Amino acid sequence: MKIGIIGAGQLGRMLALAGYPLGLQFVFLDPSADAPGAALGSMVKGDFANTTALHSLAARVDVVTFDVENVPVEALGEIAALKPFWPPVTALGVSQDRLLEKQLFRSMGIATAEFAAVDSLEDLRSAARRIGLPGVLKTRRLGYDGRGQFYLRSTKDLAVAWKALGAVPLIYEAFVEFSREVSIIGARGARGEMVFYPLSANVHSEGILRHSIAPFRNPPLQSQAEKHLRKILRHFDYRGVLAIEFFVRRGRLIANEMAPRVHNSGHWTIEGAVTSQFENHLRAIAGLPLGCTAPTGHCAMINFIGTMPPAAGLLRIPGVHYHSYGKTPRPNRKLGHCTVLAASPLKRDRVLERVLALPF
Amino acid sequence: MKIGIIGAGQLGRMLALAGYPLGLQFVFLDPSADAPGAALGSMVKGDFANTTALHSLAARVDVVTFDVENVPVEALGEIAALKPFWPPVTALGVSQDRLLEKQLFRSMGIATAEFAAVDSLEDLRSAARRIGLPGVLKTRRLGYDGRGQFYLRSTKDLAVAWKALGAVPLIYEAFVEFSREVSIIGARGARGEMVFYPLSANVHSEGILRHSIAPFRNPPLQSQAEKHLRKILRHFDYRGVLAIEFFVRRGRLIANEMAPRVHNSGHWTIEGAVTSQFENHLRAIAGLPLGCTAPTGHCAMINFIGTMPPAAGLLRIPGVHYHSYGKTPRPNRKLGHCTVLAASPLKRDRVLERVLALPF
Numbered sequence: 001m002k003i004g005i006i007g008a009g010q011l012g013r014m015l016a017l018a019g020y021p022l023g024l025q026f027v028f029l030d031p032s033a034d035a036p037g038a039a040l041g042s043m044v045k046g047d048f049a050n051t052t053a054l055h056s057l058a059a060r061v062d063v064v065t066f067d068v069e070n071v072p073v074e075a076l077g078e079i080a081a082l083k084p085f086w087p088p089v090t091a092l093g094v095s096q097d098r099l100l101e102k103q104l105f106r107s108m109g110i111a112t113a114e115f116a117a118v119d120s121l122e123d124l125r126s127a128a129r130r131i132g133l134p135g136v137l138k139t140r141r142l143g144y145d146g147r148g149q150f151y152l153r154s155t156k157d158l159a160v161a162w163k164a165l166g167a168v169p170l171i172y173e174a175f176v177e178f179s180r181e182v183s184i185i186g187a188r189g190a191r192g193e194m195v196f197y198p199l200s201a202n203v204h205s206e207g208i209l210r211h212s213i214a215p216f217r218n219p220p221l222q223s224q225a226e227k228h229l230r231k232i233l234r235h236f237d238y239r240g241v242l243a244i245e246f247f248v249r250r251g252r253l254i255a256n257e258m259a260p261r262v263h264n265s266g267h268w269t270i271e272g273a274v275t276s277q278f279e280n281h282l283r284a285i286a287g288l289p290l291g292c293t294a295p296t297g298h299c300a301m302i303n304f305i306g307t308m309p310p311a312a313g314l315l316r317i318p319g320v321h322y323h324s325y326g327k328t329p330r331p332n333r334k335l336g337h338c339t340v341l342a343a344s345p346l347k348r349d350r351v352l353e354r355v356l357a358l359p360f
Numbered sequence: 361m362k363i364g365i366i367g368a369g370q371l372g373r374m375l376a377l378a379g380y381p382l383g384l385q386f387v388f389l390d391p392s393a394d395a396p397g398a399a400l401g402s403m404v405k406g407d408f409a410n411t412t413a414l415h416s417l418a419a420r421v422d423v424v425t426f427d428v429e430n431v432p433v434e435a436l437g438e439i440a441a442l443k444p445f446w447p448p449v450t451a452l453g454v455s456q457d458r459l460l461e462k463q464l465f466r467s468m469g470i471a472t473a474e475f476a477a478v479d480s481l482e483d484l485r486s487a488a489r490r491i492g493l494p495g496v497l498k499t500r501r502l503g504y505d506g507r508g509q510f511y512l513r514s515t516k517d518l519a520v521a522w523k524a525l526g527a528v529p530l531i532y533e534a535f536v537e538f539s540r541e542v543s544i545i546g547a548r549g550a551r552g553e554m555v556f557y558p559l560s561a562n563v564h565s566e567g568i569l570r571h572s573i574a575p576f577r578n579p580p581l582q583s584q585a586e587k588h589l590r591k592i593l594r595h596f597d598y599r600g601v602l603a604i605e606f607f608v609r610r611g612r613l614i615a616n617e618m619a620p621r622v623h624n625s626g627h628w629t630i631e632g633a634v635t636s637q638f639e640n641h642l643r644a645i646a647g648l649p650l651g652c653t654a655p656t657g658h659c660a661m662i663n664f665i666g667t668m669p670p671a672a673g674l675l676r677i678p679g680v681h682y683h684s685y686g687k688t689p690r691p692n693r694k695l696g697h698c699t700v701l702a703a704s705p706l707k708r709d710r711v712l713e714r715v716l717a718l719p720f
Contacts, residue, residue: 020399020686021682022675022682023671023682023686025399025686039386039400274679288675289672289676292679312649315643315648319634324381324383326383
């Protein structure tokens with residue numbers, strides 16, 4: 001079976017690495033011929049919005065999926081009619097718009113921060129009055145890894161924030177005082193069967209995920225998160241992997257955003273779960289049975305952003321698994337990650353300390 | 361770093377799958393454009409004996425290695441002068457000739473079956489007299505997976521066997537009444553450091569490996585095997601992974617053959633060891649520190665030969681890891697394998713039973 005992947009970034013690369021053992025083949029669509037996944041399959045070179053390129057991809061494969069969220073949904077309409085396309089275009093569309101996403105969460109009884117659509121400075125003023133300050137003004141679309149966000153402390157910031165972001169539709173959200181950020185990743189298969197990974201606890205800085213600890217064991221939160229994810233998966237008659245990021249406030253989950261794809265906070269599953277999120281995504285879209293999501297130990301996943309530590313230094317530490325994405329270093333660019341896998345949280349933390357002591 | 365691999369079979373494919381996360385890139389030399397590894401790197405199309413193709417491979421990479429043993433050593437002489445070539449050509453040369461191999465074992469004090477070179481029917485008769493019957497007549501070169509072997513029961517078989525195989529240099533070996541077959545796999549790195557995997561217990565049929573159980577725990581045999589492997593690795597000033605297959609007779613190891621490469625009996629290490637044999641081979645030839653070889657559980661590896669079981673049936677069994685090589689089915693062809701990973705030998709055997717009940 002041939003899988004078409006829109007985007008040949010690190011997620012596409014790790015999908016292909018997980019998929020060859022299943023006997024799958026890969027064709028990528030990407031504007032860059034040296035994208036991280038490019039060496040791992042055939043390439044169709046083109047922009048994600050290029051319908052000719054999208055058609056050419058679809059013509060060459062049995063199923064189409066994507067590793068990026070900024071694929072214009074309008075360009076996909078026809079593709080999804082030509083070839084099986086998973087996860088559903090509807091889920092992708094909602095995930096591209098923070099307003100639709102939050103409205104969906106609310107409609108399913110999933111708590112979110114207070115929010116309001118902002119299309120003018122007046123909207124922003126009234127939202128800040130109603131919801132209060134501090135808050136975060138965000139572009140509704142195309143924001144990721146902290147881009148397109150403005151943190152507002154006081155009414156003095158409103159005009160500045162509007163000036164910075166106001167050219168596009170926005171959303172104002174109450175700032176959530178959280179004790180922790182967690183995410184859940186699950187998959188839904190061809191017959192509606194669902195599997196869920198244990199929660200991971202995530203640390204962000206400047207809007208970018210820095211590291212995750214998994215499994216994060218908290219049975220009440222795990223069961224809340226699975227309940228929420230199950231609802232969303234059913235709502236979209238979903239196939240594939242979906243992630244939801246939450247804030248934890250007073251023992252309760254506040255949904256922040258969802259990603260209709262494999263997720264950075266699930267990279268630990270490559271070594272740390274019986275079946276990785278990448279393999280389960282492929283199993284789901286290929287119509288194969290889903291794999292066991294049980295953890296195999298205690299993990300920490302550390303992102304390498306902007307610079308990579310020396311490989312030899314990392315590989316010398318037992319229990320560390322190294323993942324380079326084959327990218328040219330650039331500030332704020334995710335270049336790779338490593339996963340620490342240990343038999344106990346204590347051992348994991350000891351190894352983690354050695355990793356964090358390396359220069360990167 | 362770019363790795364050149366002579367041969368794009370399943371071993372090359374699994375090397376590449378292990379190597380991308382290390383940030384390595386791959387170029388394969390293979391006569392077939394749809395070889396199992398072809399999709400996982402660039403290809404130089406050509407025979408293994410084609411010196412132009414070998415030069416073109418060497419010119420494009422930083423280090424050259426191989427996934428097949430039947431690369432004519434004469435064709436490699438110049439390559440090894442052009443680019444780092446690991447494992448050493450000398451080790452490859454010895455492994456290609458059963459006589460040299462057995463002579464090497466003997467010279468290092470490693471027990472083997474009684475053997476004699478056979479270049480005439482008279483040689484064969486005198487070897488059978490001296491060594492006794494039953495015995496096995498084998499081609500010295502290019503025998504693998506049971507090809508080029510003739511089992512001799514009585515003196516009546518001598519002429520028939522000679523007729524079948526006598527066109528090429530042969531070796532006559534005493535038949536070893538063994539209680540078990542085991543193999544050890546180890547790696548030697550750039551600074552002479554060595555790591556060893558636990559023994560695996562192997563079951564062959566018609567000369568082809570059918571399944572392996574690992575770790576096979578037997579401390580006295582493990583220590584004998586490591587001692588033998590250590591000697592061989594040092595002898596060749598080796599870099600990379602080397603495997604030795606042994607018969608076990610009355611608690612003692614009888615060396616059968618060695619393979620200067622990753623080995624079928626080590627496929628369990630992908631899921632069953634902290635660092636796989638594929639990753640350790642690449643670490644060794646790339647000059648990186650070697651990884652931990654500790655087992656992560658109890659494994660059974662089952663080869664799929666000639667036919668593949670239905671993927672869905674296998675993937676439904678928790679703890680089973682599926683590896684298709686993307687090959688067209690053909691009798692006696694290794695098409696894939698699966699690895700059962702479980703927390704105890706008992707659980708492993710239960711899962712193994714379910715796998716063996718599938719139609720293949």
